[in-house]
Amino acid sequence: MIQERAEHLSPAAADPQDAVVAKGLSLVFQTADTPVTALSDVNLTISRGEFVSFIGPSGCGKTTLMRVIADLERPTSGSMLVNGVSAEDARLARAYGYVFQAAALYPWRNVLKNVMLPLEIIGVPAPARRERALKQLALVGLDGFERKYPWQLSGGMQQRVSIARALALEPALLLMDEPFGALDEITRDHLNEQLLRLWERTGKTVVFVTHSISEAVFLANRIVVMSPRPGRIVEIIDNPIPGPRKLDVRDSPEFAAVAHRVREALRAGHSYD
């Protein structure tokens, strides 16, 4: 079942208030032997300021959908609007910050220079560059680490640097692709809470890919449940848990109820088969 709010059904009504609008989106990868349908008829609207998470098992196309939003992949059919323009125009306008599964820091740059990289590329003059980078580092709690090189940091700190780097251009849209997947649970809990505080403070739109049910329920307002073969949206679940959420909300009955709904949706999509 695809839930879609009625006012966004017509392509002409591209509401600039929407951060992401996908309509009839399909993507087929041509592999050596057989074509693989990574995305099949995906319809999704994400409003500005929402925190949406994509959840599903491996191969359900959640990362691919994110990469289509970022114009790192081109859909085979259908349309993708980001901030009311095509995904490509949005990328050219540097409309989003992208956080990858790995920190993907450049090892020959120290922390400050890694965060300044996008600012160098868009041609921000050096003093402003430094100031803006330091501001983002403070936001992720890494002040004092400017001169460290990536290999001197823990995995969690490296990922925070990459978040600061994604924030450096001050995009209204933050795309995060399993950013904490490789971290231990304690570090992940801590960063989840920090991320929520950051989102509450900045009001950015966040799209967050994960394969952890509790992470999705803890973070998101809406949870997009996806399913593989072919990659598609099974259900979009509204998460009524009010903010600001603290870690212990995960012990509450309402948290368990939402998590249960997500699990049911995954089962309905044959994700457990």
Place this chain on the structure above:
Amino acid sequence: MTEAAVPLPVLRPPGPLARRLAALWQHAWPVLLVVAIGLLAWYAGAVALNAPQVSERLDGIGDPWGLPELAQGAWAMERPVLPAPHQVALNWWASVFETEITSPRSLVHHAGVTLTATLLGFALGMALGVTLAIGVVHNAVLDRALLPWIIASQTIPILAIAPMVVVVLGSLGYPPLVSKAVISMYLCFFPVAIGMVKGLRSPDPLQRDLMRTYSASGAQTLWKLRLPAALPFLFASAKVAIATSLVGAIVGELPTGAQAGLGARLLSGSYFGQTIQIWSALFMAALLGVALVAAVGLVERLTMRFMGGRA
């Protein structure tokens, strides 16, 4: 415990100098062992190879002779088939430290001439190799069209090419330095090009995607991602390249009839049967090669430290 403490013998840890010497010895003794074995084999080889000439002379004198006389004669010949190590060392010392640098007998002078061509050829080879690699990485047509020729170029023996380069560039009025540098370049651009192609392609997909999310231009991706990522590969190639560049410069001196340079020194030594001179020039070339590779290694270490490498 009521007993008075028995004074224990104090085991003082070795001082820093003693420790450093011990560490040095740990590193040095295998090297020294190999050198010693090599020298012994060399002295023995000198006796064996020079024996026919020496025994002929000793027979001519008529006195009875044995192995000591044979060895003594074999290690002191003026034009031996294989000179003894100390003869080479003495000749090297004399032509490096006891000869005016301006003199045509000075090995420093010859080494300097070869070094100039080596460095010029190395610079040209690095420039050519890096340029070709950038072209190959950025252009699929160049990748397909250029790489086979680059590889084919190295299957032609340099000895076959060198005289033609000398003749052609000489007739165009270029000084011998340029011909030698071009021959060096021909040899040393290859490892640079191959290493740089690999290096420029070494950034992982996420690092490249990142540049795409910034809509970075090709030039920005090259400067801020591909080139820094390729530097370790470049230095590995540069160490090979500078050694082959030296070989190229020496080979380039052979067909030019050059008056100066280690290659000229080798050639004149072989004309006049001056085997000791040949060997000392060879050692000079080897020392020069080691020094050049070490210099590249030093630049590499400094660069890597500047780029945040683990100290």
